[in-house]
Amino acid sequence: MAAAAALSRLARLGSYGIRRGRGLMFNRIQRRGIAACVDPSTGLTDEQKEFQKVAFDFAANEMAPHMAEWDQNEIFPVETMRKAAQLGFGGIYVRPEVGGSGLSRLDTSIIFEALSTGCTSTTAYISIHNMCAWMIDTFGSNELREKFCPDLCSMEKFASYCLTEPGSGSDAASLLTSAKLQGDHYVLNGSKAFISGGGDTDVYVVMCRTGGKGPKGISCVVVEKGTPGLSFGKKEKKVGWNSQPTRAVIFEDCAVPVTNRLGSEGQGFNIAMKGLNGGRINIASCSLGAAHASVLLARDHISVRKQFGETLSNSQFLQFKLAEMATRLVASRLLVRQAALALQEDRPDAVSLCSMAKLFATDECFSICNQALQMHGGYGYLKDYAVQQFVRDIRVHQILEGTNEVMRMIIARDLLTES
Numbered sequence: 001m002a003a004a005a006a007l008s009r010l011a012r013l014g015s016y017g018i019r020r021g022r023g024l025m026f027n028r029i030q031r032r033g034i035a036a037c038v039d040p041s042t043g044l045t046d047e048q049k050e051f052q053k054v055a056f057d058f059a060a061n062e063m064a065p066h067m068a069e070w071d072q073n074e075i076f077p078v079e080t081m082r083k084a085a086q087l088g089f090g091g092i093y094v095r096p097e098v099g100g101s102g103l104s105r106l107d108t109s110i111i112f113e114a115l116s117t118g119c120t121s122t123t124a125y126i127s128i129h130n131m132c133a134w135m136i137d138t139f140g141s142n143e144l145r146e147k148f149c150p151d152l153c154s155m156e157k158f159a160s161y162c163l164t165e166p167g168s169g170s171d172a173a174s175l176l177t178s179a180k181l182q183g184d185h186y187v188l189n190g191s192k193a194f195i196s197g198g199g200d201t202d203v204y205v206v207m208c209r210t211g212g213k214g215p216k217g218i219s220c221v222v223v224e225k226g227t228p229g230l231s232f233g234k235k236e237k238k239v240g241w242n243s244q245p246t247r248a249v250i251f252e253d254c255a256v257p258v259t260n261r262l263g264s265e266g267q268g269f270n271i272a273m274k275g276l277n278g279g280r281i282n283i284a285s286c287s288l289g290a291a292h293a294s295v296l297l298a299r300d301h302i303s304v305r306k307q308f309g310e311t312l313s314n315s316q317f318l319q320f321k322l323a324e325m326a327t328r329l330v331a332s333r334l335l336v337r338q339a340a341l342a343l344q345e346d347r348p349d350a351v352s353l354c355s356m357a358k359l360f361a362t363d364e365c366f367s368i369c370n371q372a373l374q375m376h377g378g379y380g381y382l383k384d385y386a387v388q389q390f391v392r393d394i395r396v397h398q399i400l401e402g403t404n405e406v407m408r409m410i411i412a413r414d415l416l417t418e419s
Helices: 002-014 027-034 046-073 077-088 105-116 120-139 142-153 268-304 315-342 350-375 377-381 387-398 404-416
Strands: 159-162 180-184 185-196 203-209 218-224 230-232 245-258
Touching: 002 404, 046 077, 046 105, 046 120, 046 387, 077 120, 077 185, 105 120, 105 180, 105 268, 120 142, 120 159, 120 185, 120 218, 120 268, 120 387, 159 185, 185 203, 185 218, 185 404, 203 245, 218 245, 218 268, 268 315, 268 387, 315 350, 350 377, 350 387, 350 404, 377 387
Parallel strands: 159 203, 180 203
Antiparallel strands: 180 185, 185 245, 203 218, 230 245
């Protein structure tokens, strides 16, 4: 029923036509079509194909023409994201009664892959925003859900996820931001690092220490922008992901109502990890979109670029490289979608599969984008060509939502644990 309602919304709003534009040069790709062997709609239901088509059209029409500008000028494209929210992309897997689309994790992966072909950086932020909205919807009280979720799903307000600290990245359970109970408030002190949207967003889902050392001493609270004691560091200068601001989030005697806590006291680390399982699929899906676009850009480039009297597409070496790229893309996509199904079904292998999908897809898709840049030759290093931006934007996917080294640890731990 939720999927049908979301599909009805998309049908009412209509899909987007392709508009001539600079930036990604995605229009040429759309006109040429997509080879069957890498077609991302293979195996999808009719409903999923419709979601995907709307997302692809939105990416080509509303995102791709502005992708280079957003990157160059470090623009956080608020109005474009609100247009995406009108299509149901602000709370894709949030329940419909608080404004969400109520779709599955697989539906979500399909949508993020398609959107990422238009701007990976912006789509990655949308995926983090969706994760935050889902955490409030899943673990918040009815009052919190009704207060925050509708505005988050419409993207009238934007959310940030606050786990990483200057001294605790991969070792998230050692975080130090404290939350001391004083009456009916927690008083927060500490700081968070590398927060996507930090300073420009309205709602902060914060992991903080309410108890002793280790994961069981961590709780999760929602902090609103404007709360006394909440401030932000300087805007970071990054290699990629420039369409979303990144800042430190700082708490100095920041008083937050106890009623803003998600779940019970001490449940925060578990909430954070459940959020990250989905986040890992989301970011892997964004990697798929960047790789998909890069494969097509490389294909088109070598089909027209001539060297030694013939097009590069006649080189067997480059033909083989393109074949390898396509194979890695499809293998990554299959693993990501299998992990999405496992998470949706709450299967015992879900955590490991999410880690495998994140590890494999982000490594392989970065390799695909990097190879696509190489196949462009010197042109690939020019900012007039979109492939270099995909390389820059996708590189961080191997680090965030748990580094790929941590993904290996999770998978190995599961393998070595006796059932």
